[in-house]
Amino acid sequence: MSVISRVGRNAQPTTRVFIEMRFDVLTLFPDMFPGYFGQSLLKLAIQNGLVETKTWNIRDWATDNHKSVDDKPFGGGPGMLLMCQPVLDCVEAVQADAAQPGQVIMLTPSGRRLDQNLVTELATKDRLLLLCGRYEGFDERIRQTLQPMEISIGDFICNGGEVPAMLMIDTVIRMIPGVLGDETSNKYESFTDSGLLEYPQYTRPREYNDLGVPDVLLSGNHREIARWQLEQSIEITKDRRPELYEDWRERNPETPKKKKKR
Ligand SMILES: C[S@@+](CC[C@H](N)C(=O)[O-])C[C@H]1O[C@@H](n2cnc3c(N)ncnc32)[C@H](O)[C@@H]1O
Numbered sequence: 001m002s003v004i005s006r007v008g009r010n011a012q013p014t015t016r017v018f019i020e021m022r023f024d025v026l027t028l029f030p031d032m033f034p035g036y037f038g039q040s041l042l043k044l045a046i047q048n049g050l051v052e053t054k055t056w057n058i059r060d061w062a063t064d065n066h067k068s069v070d071d072k073p074f075g076g077g078p079g080m081l082l083m084c085q086p087v088l089d090c091v092e093a094v095q096a097d098a099a100q101p102g103q104v105i106m107l108t109p110s111g112r113r114l115d116q117n118l119v120t121e122l123a124t125k126d127r128l129l130l131l132c133g134r135y136e137g138f139d140e141r142i143r144q145t146l147q148p149m150e151i152s153i154g155d156f157i158c159n160g161g162e163v164p165a166m167l168m169i170d171t172v173i174r175m176i177p178g179v180l181g182d183e184t185s186n187k188y189e190s191f192t193d194s195g196l197l198e199y200p201q202y203t204r205p206r207e208y209n210d211l212g213v214p215d216v217l218l219s220g221n222h223r224e225i226a227r228w229q230l231e232q233s234i235e236i237t238k239d240r241r242p243e244l245y246e247d248w249r250e251r252n253p254e255t256p257k258k259k260k261k262r
Pocket of ligand 1: 106107108109110131132133134135136137138151152153154155156157158159160161162164
């Protein structure tokens with residue numbers, strides 16, 4: 001747990017609160033976030049003091065009359081780049097807004113690919129600063145100066161870092177104790193403890209358009225149900241994500257035998 005003071009750039013210090021994790025989003029489009037922050041699990045996590053979120057407009061640190069934050073790349077090329085001064089001044093001010101500066105994360109397609117291992121690693125931090133790029137990205141000296149953790153959400157290009165930042169918050173908060181209603185739900189999901197994909201699940205009704213529910217799930221035999229679920233997870237992972245299956249096999253050389261059908 002960390003002590004965070006809620007102090008905005010122009011705001012007076014208010015109450016000190018204990019929270020589990022704080023996210024600062026540095027962006028040119030802060031208005032994209034209130035809708036996302038105000039819904040579902042994240043809304044509850046904020047209300048319950050488990051998570052704090054704050055957005056900062058990088059443009060507030062622009063110094064010229066036009067509030068410029070970007071310029072053309074030297075050497076030519078399409079588009080514009082975010083300039084060093086407004087970004088670095090913004091990061092410095094945001095870091096100074098709490099007792100500890102936090103981990104700066106640069107959202108960039110060139111970064112380490114986000115996966116569940118990285119999500120788990122990030123969830124151990126008290127404070128993450130998510131630096132969202134726009135246009136053609138950042139002046140390289142921003143990266144050289146900040147030496148941030150660079151993270152990509154996948155091998156594709158988004159218009160900006162805002163959706164990647166939301167995606168990161170969405171995944172990381174699930175690891176914070178108390179955020180999910182039922183803590184075990186995290187444990188049994190795809191990519192988590194077992195490293196396998198999730199088994200199929202069913203809810204009411206028992207029959208839908210001639211499609212039924214596997215008998216074992218209606219049997220009440222919890223050992224058999226657990227065995228079936230593991231078998232399904234193994235088969236699905238083998239079929240859809242062979243590389244994950246191979247990792248799992250290496251860690252679990254004694255694969256449980258599939259139960260013979262009688
Ligand atoms: C249009 S992109 C710039 C792409 C850059 N010119 C390149 O080719 O790598 C603008 C911004 O969106 C964000 N972004 C785009 N795709 C991303 C991804 N896959 N992961 C994380 N951030 C991404 C980054 O912050 C990036 O600076």
